[in-house]
Every structure is written in C-alpha cells, then in structure tokens.
Amino acid sequence: MSGGRVFVLGGGVAGLSAAFGLAERGHAVTLLESRQWLGGRAFTSFDRVSGRWLDNGPHVMLGCYRAMRVLLRRLGTEGGFQQDASLRLGFRLANGERAALQLGRLPVPLAMPVALFGLPMPFGARLRGLLGMGAVLRGTRPEWSLADWFAARGQRGEPAAFLWRPLCRAIMNCDPEEACAADFLATLREAFLGSAARAAFWVPKRSWRELVGEPAVPALAKAGVTVRLGARVTALVRCGGVVEALGLGDGERIELGAADRVVSALPWFALAPLLGNTPQQPIGPHHLRSAPIVTAYVTLAASAPPLVDDGPVVGMVGGSPFDFLLRTPGGDPRQVALLAGGERSFDGQAVDVIAQRALAQMQRYVPEAVLAGASVRVRKEQHATFVPDRDSGFHRPEPGPFAPTQPGNLWLCGDWTATGFPATLEGAARSAEAMLRAWDAKAR
Ligand SMILES: Cc1cc2nc3c(=O)[nH]c(=O)nc-3n(C[C@H](O)[C@H](O)[C@H](O)COP(=O)(O)OP(=O)(O)OC[C@H]3O[C@@H](n4cnc5c(N)ncnc54)[C@H](O)[C@@H]3O)c2cc1C
Incomplete structure (x- = not known):
C-alpha cells in the first residue's frame, strides 16, 4: 500500500x-x-446536582489487559489504577454477611483451591467450584450457553452464585442463559492461566x-x-x-x-x-443486539458513619437488580457505586425509581449503612455493550x-x-x- x-x-x-x-x-x-x-x-461528565465528575459507569480492568495497557502507557496514565498483586473479590450476601475470594501470589491454578475454600459454601459446593475451575481449561461446546455449561459441569447452585454469575455479568454483561460459554471461558483463560497478577483487578483511582x-x-x-x-x-x-x-x-x-x-x-x-x-x-x-449498564452512585449523608471497606470490587451474591458494589480506591468512604449489567427491568424506568431500588438493595446487602439523607445519581447506558x-x-x-x-x-x-x-x-x-x-x- x-x-x-x-x-x-x-x-x-x-x-x-x-x-x-x-x-x-x-x-x-x-x-x-x-x-x-x-x-x-x-467517559466522564459533570453532574451539576452532586457537583461531582461522574463516569458514565465504573470501568474495571484486569491485569491481563495487555493491549489496553499499551494505550494507557502512550497516554502516561497506566499508574492511575490500584493494581492489586492478585485477584481480590469481596462478597456481600443478602443478609449483609461478608466474604472474600483472595488469591495468593502463586499462579492462579495453584492459588485457587485455597482461596475457594475460604468462601462460605458447603464442602461439596467448594469441591464442585474447584472442578469448575479445572473445566474452564477444558473449554466448552460451541453451541452451549454458559447456563448449559453450568449444567454439564456441575456448577449450578453455590459455584454459579458466587463465581460464575457475577463474573458473567461483569465480563459478558448478560445472564448466563444468554451468554456464549466459549467467549466467556476464553476471557477467563486469559485471566486465570498464568501469573496471579493477570487475574487481578485494576481499579481506576481517577x-x-x-x-x-x-x-x-x-x-x-x-x-x-x-x-x-x-x-x-x-x-x-x-x-x-x-x-x-x-x-x-x-x-x-x-x-x-x-x-x-x-x-x-x-x-x-x-x-x-x-x-x-x-x-x-x-x-x-x-x-x-445492545445491552445496557446502569450505575447508581450513592453518597451517604456527611453525618453518616463511613462505609465498611470491603475492597474496591464487591459482588452481591444473588443480587438483583444490581450485581456489584464498587469503590474508588482512596476515594470518599461514604461513596459507593452500584452496578447493574445487562439488567432489562430498568428499561423505561425513571431515575427516581432506579435510585429507590438501589437504596433498597443496599439496605439488604449493607445493612449497617445509614442511608437516611443519602443521595443517588443514576447513569444509564442503553448501548453499553453488544449481547455476546x-x-x-x-x-x-x-x-x-x-x-x-x-x-x-x-x-x-x-x-x-x-x-x-x-x-x-x-x-x-x-x-x-x-x-x-x-x-x-x-x-x-
Ligand atoms: C457503563 C459502561 C461500563 C463498562 N464497563 C467496562 C468494564 O468494567 N471493563 C471493560 O473492559 N469494559 C467495560 N465497558 C465496555 C467498554 O467501555 C467498551 O467495550 C469500549 O470502550 C469500546 O471501545 P470502542 O473504541 O470499540 O467503541 P466506543 O468507545 O463506542 O468508541 C466509538 C466512538 O465513536 C464515536 N462515534 C459514534 N458515532 C460516530 C459518528 N457517526 N461519527 C464520528 N464518531 C462517532 C463515539 O462517540 C465514540 O467516541 C463498559 C461500557 C459501559 C458503557
């Protein structure tokens, strides 16, 4: 040429x-x-009501995002993230109980068994979760949805609720019943096959x-x-x-x-x-087809006690309509973002209604939070991703x-x-x- x-x-x-x-x-x-x-x-826009610059939705990266990191290096902003050494994913259950999946520094396949056994699941479910991790490496049939894969690989119940459903919403932005299992597992293999740092979240500080x-x-x-x-x-x-x-x-x-x-x-x-x-x-x-992402940015009243810091990325197990709670590392301890990926029940819903649903879910999952006087700002992206x-x-x-x-x-x-x-x-x-x-x- x-x-x-x-x-x-x-x-x-x-x-x-x-x-x-x-x-x-x-x-x-x-x-x-x-x-x-x-x-x-x-992108980020200025919100006149709260006086804050708000992202159109929190974007989290993984250590294995090597091409994206090339771009960030060109822009001189690769250091603008909290870069954990290994995967750390917090959990909240619907009764407010806390848990965490914290991998050690060993390569993920070696670190995962110990980490899985720290989750509040029956012994049999932990074992199935471990077998599921092994099954990630084996791949899938091209015609399977992720829900088909759950059924075939014994991952229904707790392994799906703690591991696969939250990851599916985060990575695929749709439910496992819709998601292409092959695409999901290919992404997981990028993150989980190799050093601990590849699977770690990179959470923006800015x-x-x-x-x-x-x-x-x-x-x-x-x-x-x-x-x-x-x-x-x-x-x-x-x-x-x-x-x-x-x-x-x-x-x-x-x-x-x-x-x-x-x-x-x-x-x-x-x-x-x-x-x-x-x-x-x-x-x-x-x-x-397009899938939406809806974010509710919650700020507690100045008089409320700061939120317990469960880490920057927290999955709400069985959470609906919101899947994740996210915090900006080093940010205001009274602020948190609730994220809903691929959630269709928000379609056509007013932001006030979405805000109320966010507070209601937060009350269940973070019951110690004092929500009186909390303010909520909602960001809705109808075309956030395509449906994979x-x-x-x-x-x-x-x-x-x-x-x-x-x-x-x-x-x-x-x-x-x-x-x-x-x-x-x-x-x-x-x-x-x-x-x-x-x-x-x-x-x-
Ligand atoms: C709320 C939200 C949360 C997300 N969270 C994550 C996450 O946590 N992790 C992750 O990895 N990904 C996440 N994503 C997905 C990620 O943002 C996208 O996959 C990625 O940014 C797409 O980049 P792109 O360059 O392909 O397309 P785009 O970012 O859409 O870029 C296309 C550009 O084209 C411009 N454009 C459109 N029409 C025209 C036109 N006619 N003429 C000229 N310009 C035009 C647009 O303004 C835009 O700037 C999220 C997306 C959203 C919306």
Whole structure:
C-alpha cells in the first residue's frame, strides 16, 4: 500500500489505538469524533446536582489487559489504577454477611483451591467450584450457553452464585442463559492461566476523563494525528467497495483520493446505518443486539458513619437488580457505586425509581449503612455493550479490511469485531492491534 491519508472514525479505545498505530507507520491520520471529547464509551461528565465528575459507569480492568495497557502507557496514565498483586473479590450476601475470594501470589491454578475454600459454601459446593475451575481449561461446546455449561459441569447452585454469575455479568454483561460459554471461558483463560497478577483487578483511582479522554488530545497531537472533535460522520459515500467521500453532520463533504483510506472504529449501532440496511448480509453490525449498564452512585449523608471497606470490587451474591458494589480506591468512604449489567427491568424506568431500588438493595446487602439523607445519581447506558450470545459470533467480522476478498479502502475495528473477547476495553484495544496486523500484511 502506498501513502495517502487515513481517516479514523471514532475516538474510543479502538479508534485511539488505531490512530496511534497508523501514525507510527507514517500515515497522515485524521481522527473524526462526533462528541466534544475522546474516550468513547469510557467517559466522564459533570453532574451539576452532586457537583461531582461522574463516569458514565465504573470501568474495571484486569491485569491481563495487555493491549489496553499499551494505550494507557502512550497516554502516561497506566499508574492511575490500584493494581492489586492478585485477584481480590469481596462478597456481600443478602443478609449483609461478608466474604472474600483472595488469591495468593502463586499462579492462579495453584492459588485457587485455597482461596475457594475460604468462601462460605458447603464442602461439596467448594469441591464442585474447584472442578469448575479445572473445566474452564477444558473449554466448552460451541453451541452451549454458559447456563448449559453450568449444567454439564456441575456448577449450578453455590459455584454459579458466587463465581460464575457475577463474573458473567461483569465480563459478558448478560445472564448466563444468554451468554456464549466459549467467549466467556476464553476471557477467563486469559485471566486465570498464568501469573496471579493477570487475574487481578485494576481499579481506576481517577475518572476516565483523566485516564483517557484528556491526555489523549496532546498525545495524539504529539504523534502527528489531527483530531477533529464534534465531527459526526453521517455518510460513507461508497461505489462498490470503495469509500469515495465522507459526509459530516454539518454538511461538509470530505472527498477521498485513490490512495486514501477509512478506518471505522465506530460501535455497531453507529456503523450499521452508515452501511445501509443490509440484513441479507449475514456478517455485520446490523445483527448485534445492545445491552445496557446502569450505575447508581450513592453518597451517604456527611453525618453518616463511613462505609465498611470491603475492597474496591464487591459482588452481591444473588443480587438483583444490581450485581456489584464498587469503590474508588482512596476515594470518599461514604461513596459507593452500584452496578447493574445487562439488567432489562430498568428499561423505561425513571431515575427516581432506579435510585429507590438501589437504596433498597443496599439496605439488604449493607445493612449497617445509614442511608437516611443519602443521595443517588443514576447513569444509564442503553448501548453499553453488544449481547455476546451464541449467535453474535456469526455476525462479528474480523478486524481488518471490510471486504477482505474485494478491492476497497474501508477498514474495521472496534470492540464488536471478532476479537474473541466480549465488549471490553481490552477487546477494543486488541481489535485495533489485529486491524494493524492485517494492514501491515497488506502493505507487504
Ligand atoms: C457503563 C459502561 C461500563 C463498562 N464497563 C467496562 C468494564 O468494567 N471493563 C471493560 O473492559 N469494559 C467495560 N465497558 C465496555 C467498554 O467501555 C467498551 O467495550 C469500549 O470502550 C469500546 O471501545 P470502542 O473504541 O470499540 O467503541 P466506543 O468507545 O463506542 O468508541 C466509538 C466512538 O465513536 C464515536 N462515534 C459514534 N458515532 C460516530 C459518528 N457517526 N461519527 C464520528 N464518531 C462517532 C463515539 O462517540 C465514540 O467516541 C463498559 C461500557 C459501559 C458503557
């Protein structure tokens, strides 16, 4: 491939990673982002009512997120996380009882048996949980949902309630009955096969605006990338497989030359309308369904005692509608975020109702918390992730050229492409890596 300009569409993790990689390869890169900030689905907005900057939802990483860490290093913010040495997951039961899964420094497969035996489960259930850990390594049948895997591998009951259901909601953002077992287990193997640090949570000490959105602007400028914020792409004018022009929301039209290329790092729901309605095309963004994430940020009254610190990530066993309690390391001890992944009962529900449900659940799981005078701010993301069900694998194209067997100048990346991961920060970063590998292969 010869020179020419490259237009990267979308300034989320995938678009940023792609822009850096393309600039490094000597291309003249322009990043077109519809919003006034970078960072994509990991963003922060100012909440006038509470006077706080609130993330659109807490984003937690794992030590095995190596591609995402490359991006953070470029931005100089890899140190903005509490990086545990090994997995530490707190639990709260519906009666307020506390428990924890704390792995030692040994590699996960060796450390897990001891850790599992610390959980409040009957002996038989602990043993089944341990066998389940072994079964993660053995994989699954491609047609199985995670619930099918529970049944086949003896994981129903306590192992599912303590281990697999919370992890499924956290990683897949849907229920085990919907989740593709193969994708879930592939992600677990990334985290659990190897050193203890790979499975450890990386919990942000700062907002995502500070970790990605803000530092990305000067870092991209330094790398020679032109960033255009507020540039919504409304049309991909194509002739055959070739994009001839880009239409922008303000009426501007960017004409492309023969050597110019376009890299879409847009999410599935934004790219589908630009490609036209092609439901007969089996692979592509038209076929993916969105799943929501709802977060309730709870702040206790200043007169209330601080909350007991159960650690930054706490699973609420059997919790509904919220699955997790999250704390910002070093943050205000009266503040906590309740997170609900893939929960459909919030659809169309008013934020006041969601706030009341959050407080009611907190009363059960953290009964010692004094909730009188507590304030709740709600963040709802309807398109937080796609649903990684068993069908989704058929519809996710490989990151790389849009039509690999035909001439064309449109390239794809983004968390929804076929990365082998569900929709995660790491999936987004790896999609850009894979797209760049294909780019280099074509250039050779
Ligand atoms: C509340 C919430 C919590 C999450 N929690 C976690 C977590 O704990 N751990 C984890 O790993 N992942 C988590 N995720 C998922 C993670 O945020 C995404 O997988 C990842 O950020 C996707 O990155 P991306 O670059 O592929 O897409 P995006 O971040 O969606 O980036 C696409 C960009 O394209 C822009 N855009 C859209 N349309 C246009 C257009 N027409 N023209 C120009 N630009 C356009 C968008 O504004 C956006 O900036 C969470 C997501 C949400 C919403």
